[in-house]
Amino acid sequence: MKTKKERLKRVIPVVALLILAGVGCWIFRKEQEQHDKLLFYGNVDIRQVRMAFFATGRIQSLAVREGDTVETGQLVAELNAARHESAVAQAEAQVAAQSQVVQRYQAGSRPEEIAEAQARVRAAQAALTDATQHKTRLLELEGKQFVSKQQLDNAESAVDMATANLEALQQAAALAVEGPRKEDIAAAEAQLKAYQAALELARLELADTKLYAPTNGIIQNRILEPGDMASPQLPVFTLALNDPVWVRAYVPEPQLGQLAEGMAAEVTTDSFPGKKYAGWIGFISPTAEFTPKQVQTTDLRTRLVYQMRIYVKNPQNELRLGMPASVRILPGAAQEK
Numbered sequence: 411m412k413t414k415k416e417r418l419k420r421v422i423p424v425v426a427l428l429i430l431a432g433v434g435c436w437i438f439r440k441e442q443e444q445h446d447k448l449l450f451y452g453n454v455d456i457r458q459v460r461m462a463f464f465a466t467g468r469i470q471s472l473a474v475r476e477g478d479t480v481e482t483g484q485l486v487a488e489l490n491a492a493r494h495e496s497a498v499a500q501a502e503a504q505v506a507a508q509s510q511v512v513q514r515y516q517a518g519s520r521p522e523e524i525a526e527a528q529a530r531v532r533a534a535q536a537a538l539t540d541a542t543q544h545k546t547r548l549l550e551l552e553g554k555q556f557v558s559k560q561q562l563d564n565a566e567s568a569v570d571m572a573t574a575n576l577e578a579l580q581q582a583a584a585l586a587v588e589g590p591r592k593e594d595i596a597a598a599e600a601q602l603k604a605y606q607a608a609l610e611l612a613r614l615e616l617a618d619t620k621l622y623a624p625t626n627g628i629i630q631n632r633i634l635e636p637g638d639m640a641s642p643q644l645p646v647f648t649l650a651l652n653d654p655v656w657v658r659a660y661v662p663e664p665q666l667g668q669l670a671e672g673m674a675a676e677v678t679t680d681s682f683p684g685k686k687y688a689g690w691i692g693f694i695s696p697t698a699e700f701t702p703k704q705v706q707t708t709d710l711r712t713r714l715v716y717q718m719r720i721y722v723k724n725p726q727n728e729l730r731l732g733m734p735a736s737v738r739i740l741p742g743a744a745q746e747k
Contacts (some may be wrong), residue, residue: 448668449737450660450736451736452718452735453735454722457651458648458649459648459651460645460647461623462644462646463619463646465489465618466639466640467491467640468489468637468638468639469490469636469637469639469646472634473485474647476629476630476631477628479626479628480649481626482626483623484623486629487620487647488619488621494619498612501608508598508601512599515590515598516595527579527582530579531579534575534579534580537575545562545565545568548565621646624649626652627652628649629650633647650731656692656721659717660715660718661716662713662714666694668739669694669739672691673691674740675688675690675722675740676738677720677729677737679735679736682728687723688723689722691739694716699714700714
């Protein structure tokens with residue numbers, strides 16, 4: 411018969427194996443519980459841009475339809491621009507005309523104009539000399555009573571008129587030499603700037619007759635058609651944003667301490683079973699809110715939660731906006747963005 415000592419030798423290894431198995435199961439279960447605690451549910455976030463013209467007018471052409479992919483800066487629609495083109499042409503003509511006025515003021519009087527003014531002064535001087543000499547001769551004849559009092563008065567008036575005319579022409583010649591006043595030049599330059607600003611505004615309004623995609627995305631709805639009247643209040647397209655793609659999920663307060671921005675995540679969907687999409691936590695809201703209705707987990711419906719945004723890599727464009735998704739956070743790992 412086997413001794414008690416021999417039986418113990420056989421039992422101890424079995425008991426040790428059972429203990430190790432139990433510890434392993436307990437560790438596995440704890441890890442699984444921890445793993446499940448970092449499992450969240452949400453949806454691929456729906457983000458839209460309602461694209462509208464900044465100008466008012468009749469739509470001339472639309473370049474895209476529902477489902478088309480567009481890139482930043484791509485032309486998607488145009489208005490009839492005839493009215494705005496005419497406004498630009500008018501503003502350009504005003505700027506050109508006023509530029510010539512400013513150049514004329516800045517250049518001052520031409521040499522020919524100065525020479526003309528000085529020649530008129532010399533002619534006025536000659537006329538004054540002639541009138542003075544005529545008056546002198548009449549005064550000499552007055553003693554001999556060969557001239558009347560009226561003739562002397564007329565001669566005196568002629569001298570006064572010639573003197574006044576000479577002074578006026580001398581002032582005109584001085585102004586011609588000095589050129590336009592600084593105030594007149596400044597006023598002309600200010601008017602030119604006003605016309606230039608009007609031209610820039612007209613060009614901006616002309617540019618507003620073209621509608622460009624503000625970012626990458628997919629045309630979700632085409633609301634208007636060519637011939638419709640467009641305005642800033644009436645969108646032409648609804649653009650669904652798919653770059654970047656993120657999942658919006660909600661975190662109960664007790665689990666906030668286990669999460670941090672930058673932690674790696676795995677996203678799965680019912681549409682592609684078994685396929686995992688790499689992602690990372692990009693944002694955790696600083697304020698709490700009540701659990702949204704779209705979160706269907708029963709024990710979370712009445713709790714305060716924090717919104718979490720998980721950025722997801724979607725190279726094949728398989729994740730669609732609004733698609734339900736499951737998010738599993740990988741503790742201690744940081745995702746390469």
